[in-house]
Amino acid sequence: MSRFTIAKWTIGVKIRSILALAFLIGGILYSAVFLRIIYPSYIQMEHDRAVTNMERVIFALERELEDLTMLCTDWADWDATYAFMENNEPDYIEKNYAYETFRSNRINLVLIAALDGTVKWIKTYDLGTGAPLSIPEFTMDRLSPAHPLLHDDTMKATGSPIKWAGVYPTTQGLMLTTTRPIRTTNAEGPSRGFLIMGRMLTPELVAKLNRQTHIDFTIHSEPVRPEICHYEGPRLSTLQSGAYCIETPSDDIIRIFADFPSLSGYRDLVIQADLPREIYGKGKKAMAYTSIALLLSLVITLALTSFLLRKIINAPISRLKSHMVNIKRIGDLESRCPLERDPGRDEILVLAREFNDMLNRVEEMSRSLEDANTQLEALTRTDPLTRIANRREFDTHLHKQWCLMNRLGKPISLIMCDVDFFKTYNDFYGHPAGDQCLTAVADVLQQSVNRAYDLAARYGGEEFALILPATDLERACALAEKIRHEIKALHIPHDTSKVRPWVTLSMGVACLVPGEEAAETTLVEMADQALYRAKESGKDGWQAFREDIPHRD
Known part of the structure; x- marks a missing residue:
């Protein structure tokens, strides 16, 4: 052209x-x-x-x-x-x-x-x-x-x-x-x-x-x-x-x-x-509606634009042309063109409502997917029997709190707990009773931690652990003593125990200020050493880790 x-x-x-x-x-x-x-x-x-x-x-x-x-x-x-x-x-x-x-x-x-x-x-x-x-x-x-x-x-x-x-x-x-x-x-x-x-x-x-x-x-x-x-x-x-x-x-x-x-x-x-294929089906339907709406909008917009052009542009120009021809034909030079345009706005609207609705649906689906993933992740961090944190969550939480206390220069305490004579308890009362015993002990430990950054976890078998960030050894020992009395108050019968006629705990308490020369595994080993001494010293009690006491080989 x-x-x-x-x-x-x-x-x-x-x-x-x-x-x-x-x-x-x-x-x-x-x-x-x-x-x-x-x-x-x-x-x-x-x-x-x-x-x-x-x-x-x-x-x-x-x-x-x-x-x-x-x-x-x-x-x-x-x-x-x-x-x-x-x-x-x-x-x-x-x-x-x-x-x-x-x-x-x-x-x-x-x-x-x-x-x-x-x-x-x-x-x-x-x-x-x-x-x-x-x-x-x-x-x-x-x-x-x-x-x-x-x-x-x-x-x-x-x-x-x-x-x-x-x-x-x-x-x-x-x-x-x-x-x-x-x-x-x-x-x-x-x-x-x-x-x-x-x-x-x-x-x-x-x-x-x-x-x-x-x-x-x-x-x-x-x-x-x-x-x-x-x-x-x-x-x-x-x-x-x-x-x-x-x-x-x-x-x-x-x-x-x-x-x-x-x-x-x-x-x-x-x-x-x-x-x-729910996502695909809903997306396909939404896009079909959007395409139809867009097509109809284009047709209507073209028709309306043509109408407005004729009314707002072509008609005034035609009137101006006719008036100028009349002026030339009549010769009235004082005549003026009576061109008055109505106030208004001419806009081509962009279809966005369907797209916004579609994006809202996508966001809602993504949020639901994130919630499902969060729930699944929570299941992987919880012990299925006791409903408290499992070993995996214990390791993760200890590492995070260790790094935080290292930056703050504050101590972190760890209490390792072991149910005394639990194997004989299982043999005597049966595994269902053993599960109930572990659940009761876990409830006491869970109720003993009140701060958001404290953690009670099942360490494995009949062993439990408490992570106590920003807690010195004295406060950790006091908590261990409190837990010992609360377990005693449960009076769970244990006829095969050699120390008490009820279920008891042995606990090892350790405290350490994180630094370059210490690792989180060191704290676990210290608490384990203290737990071993508590077991050797008669059970139903706790022992705090001391450097001047010989360690277990």
């Missing part, structure tokens, strides 16, 4: 052409922003949410394995089990491995094997019917030393990884299994064999985990993922259990796969979860 042709256009045509070109460029930019920025962000958010949901599934399975491992450890680290490996007393089996034991602990398999793999005793139950469960993988009289459920101590020396717990495929289905070496109640060796416990991953258990996680997932023992996963993008995340893989078989479902450790010695298992 030549410059001369454009010069013949009227002002109205030129302005409308400029507006039409501007709207065309705006449409191209809108499409580019949607395809390059908005749509990929929806996909990334959807993938991140799928990964978070899969991590919840993996965490739920790991909690089941942890529960089974704690149960197996309690039975493996027991003098009675240790003695059975030597004398084969039948009373041990009759008293401890009745069907009720299997049912109450939700276990389907108990296998006791010697170090060379010889099966000394095995029992399997179908908890639904109470009948024996036939599992061909465990019907032999002796397990091979290379069996994936047996572990040689020499593997530690060679640096080989040892899987103590995982999922073991059987002909009856997948089974959660854990293996622990049989030692004394004090967890001392040498090991005399292995205790293996198994819990079938039944449809009822999977349904329970589905309800807990609100995620419908399945576990495959066959290598399904490489054949059916066609996601071309990069791996989204990699955990200890393997890499995630995501595909979108339809506009309604997003499918995610993850590896999970298998104790079969072969390929890991694959967890599959099908999730609704």
Whole structure:
């Protein structure tokens, strides 16, 4: 189109052409922003949410394995089990491995094997019917030393990884299994064999985990993922259990796969979860509404702009032209053009309301996702039995407070607590009573810390710890004495205790001002030394760490 042709256009045509070109460029930019920025962000958010949901599934399975491992450890680290490996007393089996034991602990398999793999005793139950469960993988009289459920101590020396717990495929289905070496109640060796416990991953258990996680997932023992996963993008995340893989078989479902450790010695298992594509669906609907609204707005704006141009620009110019022709024709030079323009504003409105609503929805979804992550993180920092901080939170909190006290130049105190004769308490009263005892002790410790930066944590087994920042040794010792009296006031019966007829605590108190020459592990070692002296000096009391008192080797 030549410059001369454009010069013949009227002002109205030129302005409308400029507006039409501007709207065309705006449409191209809108499409580019949607395809390059908005749509990929929806996909990334959807993938991140799928990964978070899969991590919840993996965490739920790991909690089941942890529960089974704690149960197996309690039975493996027991003098009675240790003695059975030597004398084969039948009373041990009759008293401890009745069907009720299997049912109450939700276990389907108990296998006791010697170090060379010889099966000394095995029992399997179908908890639904109470009948024996036939599992061909465990019907032999002796397990091979290379069996994936047996572990040689020499593997530690060679640096080989040892899987103590995982999922073991059987002909009856997948089974959660854990293996622990049989030692004394004090967890001392040498090991005399292995205790293996198994819990079938039944449809009822999977349904329970589905309800807990609100995620419908399945576990495959066959290598399904490489054949059916066609996601071309990069791996989204990699955990200890393997890499995630995501595909979108339809506009309604997003499918995610993850590896999970298998104790079969072969390929890991694959967890599959099908999730609704809520973010994608809502985003797609919002963008459709936005596109329709934008298109209608452009049509209306063009029509209104053309009308306003004719009324505000073309009409006054036409009137001016007619008036000037009349002046030339009549020759009245005193005549004036009666051009009066109404006051007003001409604006091209930008559609932003739908975009703002869309961004509000995205922010709300992000906030919900952050809240879910916060809750999941809180679960990883809490001991499931006592509902106080666990060992992981203890280590994290001690490091943070150590650094803070180092900057402030203030002391930090640590009280290590141990329930006296707890192993005999468990043996005499049973594990459920032992759990209630630990919960009661944890409640007392939790109530004894009043400041926001103090922390009561379960250190491991029957051991607890109190972190007391900005607290000197005298105040920490006073708190230890207060705790001793409060535990005494509970009067929890303990007939097998050698110091009192009720449950008591032994405590070690240590205090240190952080500096370059000291580390947080030093404070833990000092408190542990003090706890050892409290145990040696008669229990039911506390000892403060002193430099002039010889340390334990």
